Amino acid sequence: MTDITNPRLIKLKGVLFLLVGILASALLVLEQPALKVAVLLAIAVWCFCRFYYSRFMSSKHYVDGNYRFSGLWSFFRYLMQRRTGVEPTSSAKESGTTTKLGRDNYEIDAAISRVDWARVHGWLTTSYWTPGISQERVERAARNSALVVGAYTPEGQVGFLRVVSDWTRFAYLADVWVDEAHRGHGLARSMVRFACNTPNSIR
Numbered sequence: 326m327t328d329i330t331n332p333r334l335i336k337l338k339g340v341l342f343l344l345v346g347i348l349a350s351a352l353l354v355l356e357q358p359a360l361k362v363a364v365l366l367a368i369a370v371w372c373f374c375r376f377y378y379s380r381f382m383s384s385k386h387y388v389d390g391n392y393r394f395s396g397l398w399s400f401f402r403y404l405m406q407r408r409t410g411v412e413p414t415s416s417a418k419e420s421g422t423t424t425k426l427g428r429d430n431y432e433i434d435a436a437i438s439r440v441d442w443a444r445v446h447g448w449l450t451t452s453y454w455t456p457g458i459s460q461e462r463v464e465r466a467a468r469n470s471a472l473v474v475g476a477y478t479p480e481g482q483v484g485f486l487r488v489v490s491d492w493t494r495f496a497y498l499a500d501v502w503v504d505e506a507h508r509g510h511g512l513a514r515s516m517v518r519f520a521c522n523t524p525n526s527i528r
Contacts, residue, residue, distance in 0.1 A: 346370070424519050431512060432477045433484075433519045437468065440475055441482040448485065448502045455500070463500075471496060474520050476503065476512045483507040486516050 350370065354363050424433040445467075446460035455463075467473045467487050476484025483504040490496035498520065503512045 424515075426510075426515060430478055431483070431507075431510065431515075433474060433515055434477060435472060435474050435519070435523055437473045439477070439482075440467065440473060440485070444482050445485045445500075445502070448504070449500055452500075452502070466500075470499070472520055472523060474516045474523075476507075476516055478507075484512045484516055486513075486520065488520050 350366055353366055426432065442460055442464050446458070446463045449455045449463055450458050470487040471490035471492065472488040474484075474486050474488075475482050484502065484507065486501040487499050488496050489499050498517065501513055501516070503516075
């Protein structure tokens with residue numbers, strides 16, 4: 326399901342939610358016409374509204390500045406991703422250069438000195454977008470990029486991507502790759518998130 330972006334439809338959606346809520350509340354009070362029921366219903370509505378608001382404002386401004394709330398389902402997906410996805414180390418929070426994953430002993434790093442060029446070349450030379458590319462061109466393209474991100478285990482590199490940017494208005498991803506044996510762990514998503522959170526990939 327795509328998000329609604331038309332301002333008129335957004336307003337209409339809000340009005341419909343309000344009308345449905347008023348109707349449902351009125352029916353409940355008519356079913357049990359007692360002051361206690363009305364007060365408890367008002368408290369419940371107020372608490373749910375505060376919860377909904379806190380998911381949007383509190384999470385965005387005080388918990389995770391990269392979080393974008395788009396409904397309760399997106400919030401629960403976000404919680405699950407935080408449980409199994411990227412958990413920055415203290416050094417990552419300060420410098421944005423290293424991130425350890427919460428499981429499987431993976432690490433995301435932006436240090437270009439750590440890149441295994443032979444392994445990255447082996448991946449990209451078999452890709453459909455750069456078939457047969459030389460290692461020299463792979464390395465030169467990476468070194469001229471705004472950012473290079475790798476995914477690593479203690480045994481070596483298992484993922485790669487680079488960011489191309491004009492340093493002013495745009496940045497796009499290139500050469501995103503995860504070793505076949507390590508796919509299905511969310512590494513590509515984690516590398517992209519890491520790149521988006523790294524300062525200076527675009528100014």
